[in-house]
Amino acid sequence: MSVDAPGADLLVIEHASYAYLERFQALADVSLTIRHGEKVALLGANGCGKSTLLKLLDGLVFPDSGTYRAFGGDVTEDHLEDEQFSRGFRSRVGFVFQNSDVQVFSPTVRDEIAFGPLNMGLSRDDVGARVDDTLRMLDIVELADRAPYQLSGGQKKRVAIASVLVMNPEVLLFDEPTAALDPRTQQWLIELIVELNETGKTIVLATHDLDALDVLADRCIVFSEDHRVAGEGAPGAVLGDRDLLLRVNLVHEHRHRHGRIEHSHEHQLGHHEDEALDRLERPYLF
Numbered sequence: 001m002s003v004d005a006p007g008a009d010l011l012v013i014e015h016a017s018y019a020y021l022e023r024f025q026a027l028a029d030v031s032l033t034i035r036h037g038e039k040v041a042l043l044g045a046n047g048c049g050k051s052t053l054l055k056l057l058d059g060l061v062f063p064d065s066g067t068y069r070a071f072g073g074d075v076t077e078d079h080l081e082d083e084q085f086s087r088g089f090r091s092r093v094g095f096v097f098q099n100s101d102v103q104v105f106s107p108t109v110r111d112e113i114a115f116g117p118l119n120m121g122l123s124r125d126d127v128g129a130r131v132d133d134t135l136r137m138l139d140i141v142e143l144a145d146r147a148p149y150q151l152s153g154g155q156k157k158r159v160a161i162a163s164v165l166v167m168n169p170e171v172l173l174f175d176e177p178t179a180a181l182d183p184r185t186q187q188w189l190i191e192l193i194v195e196l197n198e199t200g201k202t203i204v205l206a207t208h209d210l211d212a213l214d215v216l217a218d219r220c221i222v223f224s225e226d227h228r229v230a231g232e233g234a235p236g237a238v239l240g241d242r243d244l245l246l247r248v249n250l251v252h253e254h255r256h257r258h259g260r261i262e263h264s265h266e267h268q269l270g271h272h273e274d275e276a277l278d279r280l281e282r283p284y285l286f
Contacts, residue, residue, distance in 0.1 A: 003072050008036045010171060010202055011057055016066030018052060026052040027063070028227040034171070034204055039197050041216055042206040043238070044223030044230075045249035050206035051098070053223075054173045057204060058095040087120060094164035098175040100156035103163065104148040109140065112148060113162045120167070134166040154185035161192070172196060174205035178212065190215055210239060210250070224248050 003010055011034040018027040026049045034040055042050040055061045056068060059075050068075045071092060080086045097103045106112035113134055117127045135141045138158050143151065148159060164172065177193065178186040190212055197203050205216060213220065213235040220238040224230035224247070231244050238244065245251045
């Protein structure tokens with residue numbers, strides 16, 4: 001079976017470990033496989049390594065030990081220095097960062113969307129046609145000549161996604177796609193991710209949005225706070241495993257009293273609380 005066949009193994013990580021500055025562990029002996037056409041959610045508490053794993057899948061960092069193969073070839077720093085290999089890989093994998101400000105930097109929205117295909121060597125006519133199609137697809141035609149810094153958070157997210165979709169990648173990586181978006185934009189993005197998957201795109205996303213998990217994912221991979229894979233399974237099975245969710249700190253047990261009666265129930269760690277912990281505990285790692 002070819003790597004492009006439905007259900008074929010597209011991205012394979014085996015026993016990968018990675019530490020920032022060779023001191024701060026981010027991934028520890030991680031093995032996982034992403035198959036063609038899947039929607040895979042990476043779950044885990046803040047700082048467990050989800051964002052680092054996405055960077056590894058995108059060829060932005062490389063394992064200190066272990067291997068990463070994509071589309072049947074080894075992805076290494078040396079291989080990505082080869083122009084032909086790099087172009088092939090970069091055209092097939094796209095990454096939408098959590099913070100659109102780190103991704104959107106060109107003078108206008110049109111320039112931003114055109115940046116990737118121009119750097120891949122496509123002709124200006126082909127790039128112009130792609131940009132126009134992508135602007136229409138994401139309903140941002142009216143933003144084409146505006147500067148990204150003038151846009152709202154939701155508009156910047158659309159532009160960031162457009163700058164990736166214009167490359168027509170086979171695999172789309174999303175880091176906390178619904179974080180810090182208003183409810184309408186969140187729903188739009190969830191529906192877009194589902195539609196992209198239905199057209200054949202393979203989706204890998206890191207998320208804390210457990211409420212939308214059954215829509216966003218076919219399979220979940222759960223990371224522990226020691227940066228290892230703690231479990232995996234369908235969304236329903238993972239969400240139903242209370243012991244696993246408590247163990248990896250995706251939910252915490254809250255106890256309080258009403259008179260003489262003590263109550264115990266679970267809370268999901270929210271986006272704002274999670275982001276605050278990230279800034280306080282690991283401001284430079286993830």
